[in-house]
Amino acid sequence: MEVKIARGRNPSVTQMDRLGRRSVFTCPDCGGAMWEIDEGNLSRFRCHVGHAYTHDLMSLALDENLYRALATALRTLEDRAELASRLQREAEDRRQPHAAGSWAGKADEFRRELEVIEGALQRMDEITAMRNAGQDEQI
Numbered sequence: 522m523e524v525k526i527a528r529g530r531n532p533s534v535t536q537m538d539r540l541g542r543r544s545v546f547t548c549p550d551c552g553g554a555m556w557e558i559d560e561g562n563l564s565r566f567r568c569h570v571g572h573a574y575t576h577d578l579m580s581l582a583l584d585e586n587l588y589r590a591l592a593t594a595l596r597t598l599e600d601r602a603e604l605a606s607r608l609q610r611e612a613e614d615r616r617q618p619h620a621a622g623s624w625a626g627k628a629d630e631f632r633r634e635l636e637v638i639e640g641a642l643q644r645m646d647e648i649t650a651m652r653n654a655g656q657d658e659q660i
Contacts, residue, residue: 537569548572549582588645595638602631 534554537543541558548555548568555566567573574582609624 532569549586591642598631598635602628
């Protein structure tokens, strides 16, 4: 039945409900609803668009999405910190100490937030390296 649905276009929710049970997870590719489909000892996820994942691949896809989101947050915070520093310098040049102090405080806050995101990305890199090292040992 799934092959027929996969060949068709956008199966209905009813058709997907016949394949499996709705999952609490969203598709890492399209953000759509996912269904969990059990076939014997194998369980996997599939969205109505056709993206399909085993549990391991779902975990990896979610990790990748999280890493991308954190990297985007990091770049945005870097931009915010740089802009705040620039606005601080401009306020100092215009002899506006109150505005300069406010921008300096914001730049410091953004840098502290940067450290948190950088730490999270570093931990994710370490986990990935340990996971890859474990896979190398299994080969």
